[in-house]
Each structure stands twice: as C-alpha cells, then as structure tokens.
Amino acid sequence: MGSEKVELDNQSNLSYRHRNTIIIASLILIIAFMMLPQFISNYLATVMIFLFTYVILAESYDIFSGYSGYYNLGHGSFFGLGAYAFAVFSGGLRGGYTPVIEPGFPIYISIPLAILISVLFAIGLSVPFFRLRGAYFSVATFGLVLLLFYLANNLRPISGGPEGLHLLKDGDFTVFDAYYLLFPVVVLSVIINYWVSKSKLGLALISIREDEDVAIEYGINSYRAKTKALIISAALASYAGCGFAYGLYIINPTGIFGLEMAFAPIVMTIFGGAGSFIGPILGVSILTIIQESLWTQFAYFHLFTYGILLLVVGLLAPGGIVRLRWIRKLFKPPA
C-alpha cells in the first residue's frame, strides 16, 4: 500500500516554522467569527450555518476516514440520525396528511439524547461493518445513508414522511442562535482532528491505513482503534445535525439524507486534503465560497462551472490542496 513515504509528519505538526503566526492567526479568526453576527445579514448567517455544518462534517469524516483510509461514505447517516433524533426529541410540527404538534424537550436535553443515539448507532455498526474492507466498506456504509433516507420517507409516524418535521420556535429565536450553537463545535472539531493526528490513536489509524494486516501483527487492536475513531466521528457529526436542524427548523429526507449532503463533505475533504486537520476546513471554505458566489452570479450553469472546477483541481492537485507544493512549504520544518 505505502508506495510513498508515510505522511506522519505532514501538515498536522504545529512545531513547524510558522507555528506562532498560525496560532495567532487562528485566535484572531476565532474572535472575528464570534463577532461576525453583529455585521451580517440573516441570509449570510444561513450560509455560515451551512459552512459550519460542512466543516464539522468534513473534519469528523476525516477523523475516521482520513487517517484510517476507510472511505466511510455513510458519514451522512450520523448527521441525519442526529438531525432527526434532535427534531423528534425537541418536538414540533409533524408534516403529513394531518399535521400534529408533538411536545418535546428543551435543546439541552434533546441534543445529548441525539448524540447518544448516533453513538449507539456507531457502536452497533462497528461489530458487523468492520468485517468489511476497502470498497465493500464504502458501499455498505453508503447503503446506510440510503436506508435511512428511505426509512425517513416511509416511516411517517416518526419522521413525518417526505414533508419532514418542523421545529417549533420561541418568539425570540434568530438564526444567530444556531450560529453560536455550531461555531464552538467547529473549533472543537478542528482541535480534536489535530489531537487525533498527534495521538496514539492517530498513529494506530495511520498504520491501519498503510497495511491493516501488518498493523494487527504488530499488536494494534485495529477493531478498537477504528471503533474509537468512529464514535468520535459520529458524535461530532450528529451534533452538526442538531445544529443544522435547529438553524433551519425544517428538515426533510432529501435535505438531510440527500446525495448532496452525504457526498459534499466527503468530496470537500478529499479536495482539501484528507488526513490533515487543515485539509477539510480549507476544502470546505474554498468550495462553499465558490459555490455561493457562482450561485449568486450566474443564473445558469453554476453547477456546471463548479463541477468542472472540481474536475480540474482534482486532476491538478492529487492528494488535496494542502499537498500542493507551495502550501506544504508554509508548514515545512525549519531546515
């Protein structure tokens, strides 16, 4: 597998040349993002909620897949499960033939419950699914997203069917509440990704990526390492689901389990560079900004332009943007 140098010392090492600059820049960025809601419109705040959701999803996807080398195409199932569990627990208007208002819990109860459900789901998955390898794992996990999508469509009494669920909002709810709900976890997910890359867990995952059989022979409990990473990944993704549902307050199967939501964070991660904590955030930011500006600039062919752009950059920057030479240079250790 490892036809090239194992990238243990990649972008994830902050003891590099521009360490202080990077830390200060991130602190300034964090403060700027905390202040941002003072200056932006509701529309832009909604865009930011999408951006944050994508960043959390991409970072959490990367925690499992980027390091372990298993393409978990079912990452969206944690997100969707979180969103739906949150919506069901917090109650609201259930779509369908006869809309019903369901009572529910406040968010500080329903979010932990939703995360708990996703984590239990991840633990349940780990037993049968970690028997699968390579492309089989990817397709089977992708099957999970589809399965949940169809179930959300068909199980009307719980999910409200294709019309979905509407959360009921207090009078003083603004979209900025969701902004502040999501943003800390965006920072947290980047930090956790960095921590994983430096930890023993990350080392175990990377050795699994390079050669799982050899890793097992050297005494790595591959099942445990993968399950741990999957649980972290699932918890973060389901939190993103909660925040997303809270911000949009209407969820339906297409919006939550649609191919767009399931694929976009993964494509963005690979685009930015998997297996590094900067890659996902870079990929998501660049692509979301491009997508939004294309969307508003061109009446037609924005998807076309976006697709061609993905194609060209994918060809020119194998391994993601972070592995481009001039970006790597920024993080190179002092000679």
Add this chain to the structure above:
Amino acid sequence: MLLDLHLTLIIAGLLLGGIYAMISFGLTLTFGISRILNVAHGDFLVLGSVMGLMLVFNIGLNPFATLLVIVPFFFLIGMAFERGLIRTILKQSPEKALATSIVVTAGLSMAIEDSTSFFLGQSGGYFGGLGYISIPYNLPPINIAGFYIPTIRLLSLIFIIIIAVLLYLLISKTYFGKIIRATIQDRETAIILGANVNRISTITIGLGISLAAVSGLFFAMITSFSPFAGLGLTVKALTIVVLGGLGSLIGSLVGGLIIGLIESYVSFYIGTEWAPTASILILILILLVKPSGLFGKRESRIG
C-alpha cells in the same frame, strides 16, 4: 390468473434486473480494469437516454434502431473519457488515484447533470420543457398460451439477453476477452506478459460506457426519470457490483437480476416506496454474511 400475475412480475423483474445488470457490468468493467471509481457512470446512462430521446423525437427512429447510433457514439465518448481523464488520474499512486477519481468524476457528474437539465428543463426548451426523460413507445400486448405479455418489455428483455450473450462470447471466448480478464485479475502481471494494457483499458472503458448508454435507452422505455437521476443510478449500480463481488463479471449479472426481481415483487406486494429499502437491506445482509460479495474473492484491501 395468479400465474399470469407472477409471469408479469417476473418479466418486469427480469427486465429491470437485466438493465441493472448492464449498468453494473459497465461499472465493473471500468472498476476492474483501472481500479478507479467512476461516479459519473449513471450520468452516461442519462446521456444515453437523452440521445435516444433526441433520435426518436427528431428523426423518428424506432427506439430499438437507435442502438445502432448510440452504441458506437458512446463507445467513442467512453474512449475519450479514458484517454482524457482516467489515464491522467492513473498517473498517481493507486490509493491516491481512487480518491482523486471520486472528486474528478463527481465534478464531471455535476457538469453533465447541470447541462442536461438545462437543455431538458428550460420552458420552451428541448421537448417542450418536460423536465424528465421518458421514451414513449407502445405496442399491443401479445397473447402466448392465454397469458398477456407486455410486448415492449418482452422485446427489451430479448434485446438485453442478446447483448448479454454477445458480451459473454466476447469476454470468455475471444483472445481479446482473455486479455481483459487477465488485466482485471492482475494489471502488473498482464503488463509483464506483454498485454497492451493501455489500449485494452481504452476499449474496455469505451465498452462499459456504451453499455451504460444502452441501458439508459431501455430504462427510459420502461420508466421516466429526471436528468438528476445519474448519481442515484451510480449508487444503485455500485450496490449491485458490490453485492455480486467487486470485479466479478458474473456477480454483477446475478446481483442485477436479484435486485430487479426483489424490487419488482416488493413493489407489488408491499408498495413501490419500499422497493429501494428492500434492495439496500439485501445488500447489507449479504455483505454481513459474506464480506466480499456473492462471487468476490477475499481481497485484503482495495484502495
């Protein structure tokens, strides 16, 4: 009467399964020969159906006669696709190539879907802005020994069987097919033994893409779908490929037929909306029992 019903269901299932098998067969060929994932596979199917629709509407060709145009045209498209994109991707190391192929073909898929829907969905655009693809073609049902059988479905089934037999002969009886199988089994060894793998890849992927386009034609004859159906169809084909075992040609055939029959029966007895659920459940169940698919060899790792 009951037999009549089952006959209809089985024909519908086999036809759907045959179409699925053709889609998956194309994907297996592409994956097997180059070890990359073509996310845009389903979009070539949609393009095939759009071309069929154009020929039927504008020139008035018989839907079955459009095969004569669609097959060579998409063969060339597929060859260009291999030359332009896949060969560039394959210059990278295998693990990176798989990831890159997902991004690159996802981009291609978006570009195709957007332009197709633009030309189809415009009000006053092509086909009066229908927004979906379907080839209307009807013949009176035929009566065989007291059973009424829908003619179009039967004819399509016969065509698909002919194509399958031709493919079987090509893959298993000719020298060319032997090289394809050798390359799928072990690319490096095939190169060492003197196979011109580059040329074989170009032709095989051309074949895979034209198969996708042909299945698009048949798919549009039995149902209607939107220009955005491509990604969903890729996923379905992928499901079937994995169900049958990656790189196994017979696996994708059997997998396609199983899924087709299941969907046909489940739609009738439980409800159309449960058909996709059933096929996903079957996939997950089979993988849990046999982690490498029905006909797949136990492989340590792909990608």
